[in-house]
Amino acid sequence: MRLGFHVSISGGFSLAVQRAHELGCNCMQIFSRNPRGWTVKPIDPADAAEFKKLREQWDIGPVFVHTNYLINLASPKPDLFERSIEQFVIDLERTEKLGAEYLVTHLGSASGREPEWMIERVTVALNMAMKLHKPSAVILLENTAGEKGDVGYELQQVQDVIAGLAHSENIGICYDTCHGFAAGYDIRTPAGVEALAKEISTTVGADRLKGIHLNDCLKEFASRVDRHWHIGEGKIGEDGFRAFLAHPLFRHVPKIMETPKETDEDDPRNLKKVRSLQKK
Secondary structure, three states, X not given: OOEEEEOOXXXXXXXXXXXXXXXXXXXXXXXXXXXXXXXXXXXXXXXXXXHHHHXXXXXXXXXXXXXXXXXXXXXXXXXXHHHXXXXXXXXXXXXXXXXXXXXXXXXXXXXXXXXXXXXXXXXXXXXXXXXXXXXXOEEEEEOOOOOOOEOOOOHHHHHHHHHOOOOOOOEEEEEEHHHHHHHOOOOOOHHHXXXXXXXXHHOOOHHHEEEEEOOEEOOOOOOOOOOEEOOOOOOXXXXXXXXXXXXXXHHOOOEEEOOOOOOOOHHHHXXXXXXXXXXX
């Protein structure tokens, strides 16, 4: 199983790979820049080369890059909408310069707007972005919890976006277990996990599932509240993750944990827990 964490790029991309390796990861997720600012520093070619070299040396892959948090592809504000498209393209270009396989993005939000309006808005944004820059990396659409006007909390909504794209060959999905649970996809039992697998297969398609954000949920089922928690210690629980990790659709999909990092022991503890649940 390919398993890793979202790791910091502080000090350079090559240091991020080193952090992942020291944690015992064999895949990883990063931001390609400050996730809460518009300023973009050029990628140092030497750092990118070392990043690629160390990835190969330690067999760390795939690498997921997450888009900047300020990007909102569903924004009703013209200025932010246009800027989000431009910044999305920048993130896509940076993903490819690093040789990373995937760029993960949220679909966006527009409080007060109907999901159908937001779906159309995101579709327009992605079509424009891919017209400006034809992707070689795969763009992964991430499901949401449905909090604060987010779109993409139903898998059918994600599929509706994909169906509206002029070119969808480089489009996949990244399924977040916390978001899905908060949105109403119950994976606490084998029957619930099987129901989710069928839903994925009949909407976006099983072949588009390229990554999983493996996170427990602090809040109640169908709460629509996005609060990641430590594996097995939240409302999904150990039995849910044991069933999820054993299912044929999910077993071999690369998994990234975005669990809380309150102490240096949190990541190793979560990694150990997932491996123990997988073995049982």
